Amino acid sequence: MSQVTxxxxxxxxxxxxxxxxxxALIGRPVVVLSNNDGCIVARSAEARSLGITMGTPYxxxxxxxxxxxxxxxxxxxxxxxxxxxxxxxLLESQVEDLEIYSIDEAFARLSRPSDGNLYPWARRxxxxxRRNLSLPIAIGLGLxxxxxxxxxxxxxxxxxxxxxxxxxxxxxxDRWLETISIEDVWGxxxxxxxxxRMRGVVNARELxxxxxxxxxxxxxxxxxxxxxxxxxxxxxxxxLEPSPKQETCVSRSFSRPITSLEELREAVxxxxxxxxxxxxxxxxxxxxxxxxxxxxxxxxxxxxxxxSTSLDLPSNDTRVLLEAALPLVERIFxxxxxxxxxxxxxxxxxxxxxxxxxxxxxxTQEEQQKRETLMDTIDRLNHRYGRGTVQWAACGLHxxxxxxxxRLGRASTTRLDELPIVHC
DNA sequence: TCTGGGGTCCTAGGACCC
DNA sequence: TCTGGGGTCCTAGGACCC
Numbered sequence: 001m002s003q004v005t006x007x008x009x010x011x012x013x014x015x016x017x018x019x020x021x022x023x024a025l026i027g028r029p030v031v032v033l034s035n036n037d038g039c040i041v042a043r044s045a046e047a048r049s050l051g052i053t054m055g056t057p058y059x060x061x062x063x064x065x066x067x068x069x070x071x072x073x074x075x076x077x078x079x080x081x082x083x084x085x086x087x088x089x090l091l092e093s094q095v096e097d098l099e100i101y102s103i104d105e106a107f108a109r110l111s112r113p114s115d116g117n118l119y120p121w122a123r124r125x126x127x128x129x130r131r132n133l134s135l136p137i138a139i140g141l142g143l144x145x146x147x148x149x150x151x152x153x154x155x156x157x158x159x160x161x162x163x164x165x166x167x168x169x170x171x172x173x174d175r176w177l178e179t180i181s182i183e184d185v186w187g188x189x190x191x192x193x194x195x196x197r198m199r200g201v202v203n204a205r206e207l208x209x210x211x212x213x214x215x216x217x218x219x220x221x222x223x224x225x226x227x228x229x230x231x232x233x234x235x236x237x238x239x240l241e242p243s244p245k246q247e248t249c250v251s252r253s254f255s256r257p258i259t260s261l262e263e264l265r266e267a268v269x270x271x272x273x274x275x276x277x278x279x280x281x282x283x284x285x286x287x288x289x290x291x292x293x294x295x296x297x298x299x300x301x302x303x304x305x306x307x308s309t310s311l312d313l314p315s316n317d318t319r320v321l322l323e324a325a326l327p328l329v330e331r332i333f334x335x336x337x338x339x340x341x342x343x344x345x346x347x348x349x350x351x352x353x354x355x356x357x358x359x360x361x362x363x364t365q366e367e368q369q370k371r372e373t374l375m376d377t378i379d380r381l382n383h384r385y386g387r388g389t390v391q392w393a394a395c396g397l398h399x400x401x402x403x404x405x406x407r408l409g410r411a412s413t414t415r416l417d418e419l420p421i422v423h424c
Numbered sequence: 425t426c427t428g429g430g431g432t433c434c435t436a437g438g439a440c441c442c
Numbered sequence: 443t444c445t446g447g448g449g450t451c452c453t454a455g456g457a458c459c460c
Contacts, residue, residue, distance in 0.1 A: 034428035041428070059426035075428085102460045189458045220434065222457085249430060256425090298427060343429090403428095432459080441449080 002112045004141050004168060005234065007148035008091055008125070009105035011136045011156065011163075014042035017083045018073050018409050020134040029070040033058050036253045036403040037074055074405035080104075086133055094125050099238045107145055109238055112168070122164045141166040145236045146229025149186040150177065150204055177205035177230075187226040192219055204230065244351060245282060250275045251343025254401040257296070261333045264293060264342060265326060266396035271344045272325045273392050276318040277382075279346060280375060283353075285314035286346035289321065291328045296340040305332035314350055317371050318378075321346075322394055 010016055014032040019025040029047035031040045040056050050068050052061065058072075065072055084103045092098050095108035112118060122139045129137045140152025147167050154176055155165035167173050183193040185204050195218055196202070201210050208230040215223040225235045250271040258264060268291050279286060292306035307328040315321060325344060378390045391397075 036426095036428065038426085038428050055427090057427040062426090077429095105460080187458070191457065219457090222434065245431080247431080251429065253428065296427080341428095404426095430460090433457090435454100435456085437453090439450100439452085441451105442447105 004110055004112050004118065005143065005145055005148045005238070006095065006108040006110060007101075007105060007140045007145070007152040008108060008137055009152060010087060010129075011138055012042055012044055012048075013084075013104035013135075014073075014075060014080055015044040015047070016135050017076075017080050018071075019044060020083065021079070022409060025071055029068065030073065031061075031065065031070055032073045032075050033407065034075060035405075036255060037406060038253065041075065072407050073409045074407045076405075076408055079409075083133065083135070087129065087135060087137075090129060090132060091125075094121075094128070097238055097240055099240055100242070107148065107238055116169055118166055118169070119164060122166075126163055136163065138163045139165075142168055143232040144229040144234040145238075146186060146226060147232060150180055150230070153180060153184060174205050177208065178203045180204040182207060185226075185230075187222070192223070244284060245349055247345055247347045247349060248275060248278050248282070248284075248286075249343055249345040250278070251292075251341060252403050253341045254339065255404045256401060257338030257340055258401050259336065259338055261330070261335075263396075263399070263401055264333050264339060265329050266394065266399055267342045267401060268293075268325055268329050268344060269322060269392060269394035270396075270399070270402075271342065272321050273318055273395060275344050275346050276316055276321050276375075277379060279316035279349070280379060282349075284349045284351055285316045286321070287311055287314040287348040287350065288346075289324055289328075290345040290347065291325050291332060291342070292345075293332050293339050293342040295337055299338075303334065303337045305334070307331040308347075310348075314348075314354075316352070317375060318392065319371075322392070326394065 015030045018030055018032060025044075027046065028044070029050055029052070030044040031047050031052060032042040033039065034041045037058050039058060040052065040054060040061060043052050043054065047070055050070070052065070052068075052070065080103060087104075088098070088100050088106060091106055091108065095110050097109040099107040101107055110118075110121075113121075118141055122141070125139065126137055129135050138152055138155045140148045140150065140155050142148040142151045151165045151167040154167070155161050155163050157179075158165070167176070170176065180203055182188055182196045182202050182204070183190075185207060188196065188207070196207065196210075199210070199214070201207055208227060210227070212224055212227060215227055219226075228235045252267075252271065254267065258267070288308060288310040290306055290308040292304065294304035295302055309324050309328060311320070311324055381390050382388065
């Protein structure tokens, strides 16, 4: 019995989540905007067929969307994360091994049955996701992750495949690979695609067959590995236990440019608070931290500054991180610069169980225990009653630079007060 | 007026060591 | 006059992903 790799993902995930919670949106064109209502990052099938393109800035598309009567939603990551968890636990129950690869996709390993036919299994799984979560999913099957990715694409793009495609059991795989243009191959970005095209390599099959040494010279071992994957050698193992993060960052664009030190300080404080929460959730501490800010890259006189510091003792305590980060704000601030964005990076992370008490740090075991309990309590309160229930003074009370989310939909799976109301 | 956020991996080159 | 060879570690930047 041979092993098969699957790539399973949700179609138009964010848009599908919105439709899943608000059935009035089913069958209608829906787009979801990035943070700050910046760009279009997801489109329902209906929106796609209207020719609406991914990544278009909202302000450019707005009139057109209104004219075509498209439903526009701000992104709601709490909702998508929750739907994602439900989808992943469903998948976990239906495969042998699962690697959660992103919010809306997962690689899986399973065995090919004796008759070689995996379509009945795939059809059942699709029906299950549709029935339990109201999410459309696509399933691609191959001998490696790279092949599974291509198969998944063919499952979606070719209507006759109805969301399922098995590269390992089709009669003429090369014919299908030729329909996938080089830009759409996983691992080939803009630069490499251009380079390939200049050499006459324009589709997935040609990439698989191009001279390896030529590819290595340009794209290094990463390129060679990708090519081997397309040839059916599984070089990229399934990653079942997600490795601990090496760094964590929180950054946001402002709803309007800011020019005061005070506002920049509030923004950085807000991001530090969020980053500290993330660290605690990941059971990690940070040993170094960077704050940065920049003006808009779309207007002249671009300005960007970063400042870093390291901590004597790794920490995930909000107060400690604020004390380390806030002095850096003065170093990156310059008056008369219309700042468009700021962020914080937590670097050199380590697991909480790695901590060694420094002899010279004036903090007793008992004191530290109390701090940890305090942080835990704050996290619980904020989780239970909503983010911001317990707030840090440094973040400002009513920041008007905070990101725009003017078109939020409902969030029935994560907020009690937004449960659907059924009229009988 | 208005253009997202959060990551990883790899390589080249500099600093430093013996 | 001449100016090794080999190794490690770190960082910045490129490329890519979703």
